[in-house]
Amino acid sequence: MSDTAKISLRDVHKSFGPKKVLQGINLDVGPGESVAIIGGSGTGKSVTLKCVLGLLVPEQGSIKVNGTEMVGASRSTREEMLAHTGMLFQGAALFDSLPVWENVAFGLIEGRGMKRKQARDIAIARLADVGLGAEVANMSPASLSGGMQKRVGLARAIATEPEILFFDEPTTGIDPIMGDVINDLIVKCTRELGACAMTITHDMASARKIADRVAMLYQGKIIWDGPVSEIDNADNPYLQQFVSGDIEGPLDLDLKHL
Amino acid sequence: MDIATGGSIQKADLNKSANATDWPATGEIIIPMPIFAPVGRMFLAFLALVGRVTVFAGRTVGHMVTPPFYFRLIFKQMREIGYFSLPVVAMTTLFAGMVLALQSYSGFSRFSAESAVATVVVISMTRELGPVLAGLMVAGRVGAAIAAEIGTMRVTEQIDALVTLSTNPFKYLVVPRVVAGLVTLPMLVLIGDIIGVLGGYLVGVNKLGFNEGSYIRNTFQYLEQLDVISGLVKAAVFGFLITLMGCYHGYHSRGGAQGVGQATTNAVVSSSILILISNYIVTELFFTR
Ligand SMILES: Nc1ncnc2c1ncn2[C@@H]1O[C@H](COP(=O)(O)OP(=O)(O)OP(=O)(O)O)[C@@H](O)[C@H]1O
Ligand SMILES: [Mg+2]
Numbered sequence: 001m002s003d004t005a006k007i008s009l010r011d012v013h014k015s016f017g018p019k020k021v022l023q024g025i026n027l028d029v030g031p032g033e034s035v036a037i038i039g040g041s042g043t044g045k046s047v048t049l050k051c052v053l054g055l056l057v058p059e060q061g062s063i064k065v066n067g068t069e070m071v072g073a074s075r076s077t078r079e080e081m082l083a084h085t086g087m088l089f090q091g092a093a094l095f096d097s098l099p100v101w102e103n104v105a106f107g108l109i110e111g112r113g114m115k116r117k118q119a120r121d122i123a124i125a126r127l128a129d130v131g132l133g134a135e136v137a138n139m140s141p142a143s144l145s146g147g148m149q150k151r152v153g154l155a156r157a158i159a160t161e162p163e164i165l166f167f168d169e170p171t172t173g174i175d176p177i178m179g180d181v182i183n184d185l186i187v188k189c190t191r192e193l194g195a196c197a198m199t200i201t202h203d204m205a206s207a208r209k210i211a212d213r214v215a216m217l218y219q220g221k222i223i224w225d226g227p228v229s230e231i232d233n234a235d236n237p238y239l240q241q242f243v244s245g246d247i248e249g250p251l252d253l254d255l256k257h258l
Numbered sequence: 259m260d261i262a263t264g265g266s267i268q269k270a271d272l273n274k275s276a277n278a279t280d281w282p283a284t285g286e287i288i289i290p291m292p293i294f295a296p297v298g299r300m301f302l303a304f305l306a307l308v309g310r311v312t313v314f315a316g317r318t319v320g321h322m323v324t325p326p327f328y329f330r331l332i333f334k335q336m337r338e339i340g341y342f343s344l345p346v347v348a349m350t351t352l353f354a355g356m357v358l359a360l361q362s363y364s365g366f367s368r369f370s371a372e373s374a375v376a377t378v379v380v381i382s383m384t385r386e387l388g389p390v391l392a393g394l395m396v397a398g399r400v401g402a403a404i405a406a407e408i409g410t411m412r413v414t415e416q417i418d419a420l421v422t423l424s425t426n427p428f429k430y431l432v433v434p435r436v437v438a439g440l441v442t443l444p445m446l447v448l449i450g451d452i453i454g455v456l457g458g459y460l461v462g463v464n465k466l467g468f469n470e471g472s473y474i475r476n477t478f479q480y481l482e483q484l485d486v487i488s489g490l491v492k493a494a495v496f497g498f499l500i501t502l503m504g505c506y507h508g509y510h511s512r513g514g515a516q517g518v519g520q521a522t523t524n525a526v527v528s529s530s531i532l533i534l535i536s537n538y539i540v541t542e543l544f545f546t547r
Contacts, residue, residue: 055418079424087422093415097407111424156423 005064006031006164006196007052012061013220014047021047022058023220034190034197036207036228038242039217040251045200046090048217049166052198053087054078065164083111086157090168090200092149094141100127100152101137107160126155131181147174154182158189165189165197171206183209204243216242218251314506318436321428331434339400339435339501340442344449346399347392351450354387355379355457363466375466376476379458384481384489388451390537393496396443397529401504404435405525408508409518417509432505436498443497444490451489488544495540496533503529 005028014022021044029035037045050056052063054070063070065081073081086107094103104123108114114122124134130151141149154170170186171179183206190197190210201207207214208228215225216239224236231243241249362378408431411417420427455477462468504525511521 050418053418053422055421082422083424085422087419089415089419091415093419095411095416095419106425107423110430 004031005029006066007198008064010062012051012058012063014051014056014058020220025222027215027222027225029196029198032190032194032196033213034199034211035213035215036211037198037200037215037217038202038207043217044220045217046168049168049198049200053085053166084162085164085166086160086162087166088153088157088168088170092153094149094152096140096142099138100141103141103152104155104159106156111160122159126159129185130155131178147178150174161193163195165195167197167199169200169202171201171203179206186210311506315502317428318432318502321426321433322437326429328430328434331430332437335434335438336442339438340446343396343399343446346395347446347450348453350391350395351383351388351454352457354391355383355454356461358382359458359461359466373476375462376458376473377480380455380477380481381485383454384451384485388447388454389489389492389496390533392443392447392450392493393500393533394530396446397500397533398526401500401525401529402522404501404504405508405522406518408505409511409521412509412511413514413518432509435505436501439497439501440494443493447489447493451486484544488540492537492540495536499532499536500529503532
């Protein structure tokens with residue numbers, strides 16, 4: 001598996017000062033596979049994605065993308081990897097100095113050197129994919145609602161048609177109907193265009209729809225990893241509690257003392 | 259449980275061994291550790307900061323001379339940093355030139371050297387007041403704005419987003435600002451010099467009763483090229499420092515809105531201090547041999 005995997009994490013550790021966030025993550029994502037990462041708030045899901053992207057450097061462990069080691073890789077190696085990836089940040093992270101369409105077209109114009117006119121047309125098509133009309137194209141990101149910003153961020157992540165996609169909570173803050181449009185879009189990117197995806201989500205309905213596999217993060221480790229069809233029957237009590245959303249259970253979500 | 263006792267035992271042991279081996283037995287030597295330790299820590303932290311800023315400056319210069327170049331962004335920043343600073347710089351230098359004429363007139367009249375007023379105004383403006391005043395004003399206006407903008411981009415992960423979109427944040431954010439500062443500050447200062455001299459002229463002719471022609475003649479009679487050039491070199495140095503400090507503090511800001519506010523303050527304070535220090539250094543390089 002690990003030879004053919006698109007993304008492969010081995011024993012990844014990351015801490016901030018005394019706070020150990022990741023304590024030995026092992027995870028593989030195969031070609032064309034869509035993996036959903038679930039887990040409580042603050043367990044290190046976003047940190048995991050940032051480690052794969054090289055935005056954070058793990059203290060220990062190995063992260064391979066397309067078989068190339070990324071921990072301690074040279075800048076050109078990492079740039080080569082990033083040229084084929086797209087990332088939706090949890091807070092959208094739109095550039096507020098640029099209008100919406102230039103945000104979406106950024107990777108095309110700056111990364112690929114595409115003509116602005118052509119890039120703008122593509123950007124407007126991508127905006128339509130996430131349910132936004134051409135009238136938002138010239139607006140400033142700061143004047144959009146949170147959910148709209150999230151969708152612009154998603155449009156930006158997929159605009160260059162990357163082969164590896166990272167989505168940090170794509171449906172959070174979005175109404176259920178638009179959420180379903182987003183789910184369909186992610187499915188289209190992975191199943192039809194063949195990209196592989198790592199998606200962080202709290203939304204189990206979305207996870208069931210977009211993921212082939214689900215991995216659950218708890219206390220710095222992946223404690224369960226399996227096909228999405230098995231999440232209801234798995235005998236892992238942590239996973240069961242998370243999926244059903246019970247307050248009673250083994251998960252220590254700092255609620256116990258309430 | 260017994261942290262306190264453990265600590266005191268250790269301290270006692272240390273004292274004993276110190277007395278026994280290191281120190282000559284000339285009695286109790288009390289070292290006021292609570293003073294030395296923080297001072298030493300601050301000094302080390304300062305050295306580390308100097309090191310980090312130097313590395314940051316080196317990276318900036320490295321990226322400045324290697325493609326890709328974002329000319330659009332450079333021009334945009336030249337407008338932000340240079341053009342929009344014109345009113346502030348013009349006002350400051352105008353009144354500086356005016357007050358300089360008044361002050362030197364009242365001072366020089368004590369030994370009937372009023373005719374030197376025009377010369378004093380032009381030499382002080384071009385050598386010192388033009389660059390330093392413009393530098394300090396731009397540090398407040400532009401340094402703060404740069405730190406706030408880049409700092410906000412840092413804490414809202416826009417800089418991370420740049421990286422994932424295959425764009426180097428140094429080339430995209432830092433270099434255009436630093437190049438713009440380097441290029442536009444000398445232009446601003448040249449304009450400021452002229453306006454300052456004009457301020458002196460207005461006061462000299464209208465208030466102090468100088469003859470128009472002789473004031474202008476006096477202005478240029480003793481002015482040397484080096485006076486102006488040294489001022490412009492200073493301006494370029496200040497432009498580099500202001501934008502560099504703005505970018506550095508913004509780039510390394512953390513901790514939300516409060517962190518951005520802190521970065522802004524640090525950018526203005528550090529660039530103002532650096533302006534005054536480098537002003538002395540450049541002056542010494544030019545005018546002492
Ligand atoms: N730059 C940082 N500096 C210090 N601590 C950090 C940093 N980034 C993340 N952390 C810490 O790491 C832990 C995990 O953060 P992370 O953002 O990965 O959580 P998450 O699983 O994505 O949570 P959520 O579902 O709420 O987004 C948190 O406790 C956070 O305090
Ligand atoms: Mg997160």
